[in-house]
Amino acid sequence: xxxxxxxxxxxxxxxxxxxxxxxxxxxxxxxxxxxxxxxxxxxxxxxxxxxxxxxxxxxxxxxxxxxxxxxxxxxxxxxxxxxxxxxxxxxxxxxxxxxxxxxxxxxxxxxxxxxxxxxxxxxxxxxxxxxxxxxxxxxxxxxxxxxxxxxxxxxxxxxxxxxxxxxxxxxxxxxxxxxxxxxxxxxxxxxxxxxxxxxxxxxxxxxxxxxxxxxxxxxxxxxxxxxxxxxxxxxxxxxxxxxxxxxxxxxxxxxxxxxxxxxxxxxxxxxxxxxxxxxxxxxxxxxxxxxxxxx
Amino acid sequence: xxxxxxxxxxxxxxxxxxxxxxxxxxxxxxxxxxxxxxxxxxxxxxxxxxxxxxxxxxxxxxxxxxxxxxxxxxxxxxxxxxxxxxxxxxxxxxxxxxxxxxxxxxxxxxxxxxxxxxxxxxxxxxxxxxxxxxxxxxxxxxxxxxxxxxxxxxxxxxxxxxxxxxxxxxxxxxxxxxxxxxxxxxxxxxxxxxxxxxxxxxxxxxxxxxxxxxxxxxxxxxxxxxxxxxxxxxxxxxxxxxxxxxxxxxxxxxxxxxxxxxxxxxxxxxxxxxxx
Numbered sequence: 001x002x003x004x005x006x007x008x009x010x011x012x013x014x015x016x017x018x019x020x021x022x023x024x025x026x027x028x029x030x031x032x033x034x035x036x037x038x039x040x041x042x043x044x045x046x047x048x049x050x051x052x053x054x055x056x057x058x059x060x061x062x063x064x065x066x067x068x069x070x071x072x073x074x075x076x077x078x079x080x081x082x083x084x085x086x087x088x089x090x091x092x093x094x095x096x097x098x099x100x101x102x103x104x105x106x107x108x109x110x111x112x113x114x115x116x117x118x119x120x121x122x123x124x125x126x127x128x129x130x131x132x133x134x135x136x137x138x139x140x141x142x143x144x145x146x147x148x149x150x151x152x153x154x155x156x157x158x159x160x161x162x163x164x165x166x167x168x169x170x171x172x173x174x175x176x177x178x179x180x181x182x183x184x185x186x187x188x189x190x191x192x193x194x195x196x197x198x199x200x201x202x203x204x205x206x207x208x209x210x211x212x213x214x215x216x217x218x219x220x221x222x223x224x225x226x227x228x229x230x231x232x233x234x235x236x237x238x239x240x241x242x243x244x245x246x247x248x249x250x251x252x253x254x255x256x257x258x259x260x261x262x263x264x265x266x267x268x269x270x271x272x273x274x275x276x277x278x279x280x281x282x283x284x285x286x287x288x289x290x291x292x293x294x295x
Numbered sequence: 296x297x298x299x300x301x302x303x304x305x306x307x308x309x310x311x312x313x314x315x316x317x318x319x320x321x322x323x324x325x326x327x328x329x330x331x332x333x334x335x336x337x338x339x340x341x342x343x344x345x346x347x348x349x350x351x352x353x354x355x356x357x358x359x360x361x362x363x364x365x366x367x368x369x370x371x372x373x374x375x376x377x378x379x380x381x382x383x384x385x386x387x388x389x390x391x392x393x394x395x396x397x398x399x400x401x402x403x404x405x406x407x408x409x410x411x412x413x414x415x416x417x418x419x420x421x422x423x424x425x426x427x428x429x430x431x432x433x434x435x436x437x438x439x440x441x442x443x444x445x446x447x448x449x450x451x452x453x454x455x456x457x458x459x460x461x462x463x464x465x466x467x468x469x470x471x472x473x474x475x476x477x478x479x480x481x482x483x484x485x486x487x488x489x490x491x492x493x494x495x496x497x498x499x500x501x502x503x504x505x506x507x508x509x510x511x512x513x514x515x516x517x518x519x520x521x522x523x524x525x526x527x528x529x530x531x532x533x534x535x536x537x538x539x540x541x542x543x544x545x546x547x548x549x550x551x552x553x554x555x556x557x558x559x560x561x562x563x564x565x566x567x568x569x570x571x
Contacts, residue, residue: 010475011395015403018388021444025437026410029421036420043427089316092309104313106558107320113554113561114324114547117506117522121529122327122543125536129339133326136342167319172565179566220412228416231506235526251416251507258420259511271417278414 036268043264054269064270067241067250068277070158074233074247075226077162078169082222083215085166086173091207094181095199105178108171116168120235123164127151151237154246161233161247165226173218180214181207216289220282227278230255250274324551331541338536353537360531360538363545365517366524373438373509373520374502380442381498382491383484389452390483394465411446416507423511433514438505448494451567455490456483493564496557500550521546 037055040048058064089108093101111119126133127150135147150156184207192202230251233241240256241248250270258267330338333347357363391397392404426437460483468478484491506522513519519527525546532539554561 007395007475008397011391011397014387014391014479017384018444018449019403021440022410025422025425025441026413026415026418026444029418029425030413032421032424033418036424092313096309098309098313102559104317106562107317109562110551110554111320113500113550115504115506115522115525115550117504118525118543118546121525121539122323124529125539126323126326131339133330133338133342140342171320175562175565224412224414228414230416254417254419255507255511258423264420264424268420271420275414275417
């Protein structure tokens, strides 16, 4: 009995560092951000309570709604092709004996590991200007006659941001989808084969429904990550989301409001607003995916 | 014959598709390295698909504006302790949750799981205020200490401890008179070191790539980490494209080299994490 108490003492001792640091460096910042969302603060002078004023401003703030639209557009533009390509590749890899499968998979995953901020700048250099590398490639191949000003077009800028995100994440998504697929027992596939199902049919009627939990996991983590998108669009152009604020994401707007305009209170309100939207989107996607399962 | 040639065409298309995606994945890195070896004049006047001879010149230009190695070492100063903390404290916390029964265990573990889903970048204002209050602005501590509380490391390592360490082994060590703390350090930690190593690779990379946090907390040139430094070079180098490509390359090549050696480890690590 005494031994048991002694052991429990160690059990608590072992988790104390984790929870202490968690409370100080994670929980406190979250709670304080909520607290600040009802205040005015420039980062130096005294904090002033302004009630729900910040939230009223938020609802009328056209940059907030614009930044949300941009974030969702850039996210959809990378998430849909990401899942599509990952499913296609996972289908190819699981239904065929592909030589060099591990090599291909390893290469596809590489862009996920490198510094996103560096990649933003790299793609800026590759695309920006009349003499940019991409323009020279396209002109040499005869695809275009005059160079494209990629970063004066909002559509191009937003598409490039989506493309970089897709490029960085499709390999990761592939690995997760494949892990979900290989956990499906081979007996199910064999039974389908005996019944005469083609591999395309097997994929749509057996594999896809069975990897739904995996897809749900990917969708929710991707929403949480994608709605906070910052590094790539912030380094892709001037950090203000130009051209015409087309790649101003909400996270960038929060950063600019708090640390460039020193409006920490309102930046906190923006954070709370985005937090609520992420929560709503996660719940909706959870409901949609689960509803399908019940049918 | 018809079916056979059809399946041949299909097979060819599959490989063509895979090779195209391989090209897409690697080509930007190739352009980065190739352009890093060309003069800025070369870069704006012609298309360069092979290595040039201006590497030394670009390096000198790059170093004349900022000392890239200072950014490199500042990143290491953050990433190495962060990684060590996640490995050690992640394993310690995971061990406690995996092998002890104590009051409040389930609630605390639920809190830990929920914390994994929290959008961390959204508390950046609170994080700034915390470090202002603690007088930690422009220091590396706000980035190394949080390694102690890395929930995904705990989650991952808890699974490994449960799978690979039988209770009987722990009991045997206790009978031999080992103290609880010694037991963890001498027995548990060595046994799960492969899992800890995998976890450490991921945490090192994510710490190395962290941009927003250091951007907010660090305020002097000599403290900037690699990503912060890279994000500022566009304004510093203006039209020195060669120097910029080279700087970007230096910021990502360590990760690419590391990946060449342990890609198998890394991919197995993601898979193991996803299956739980």
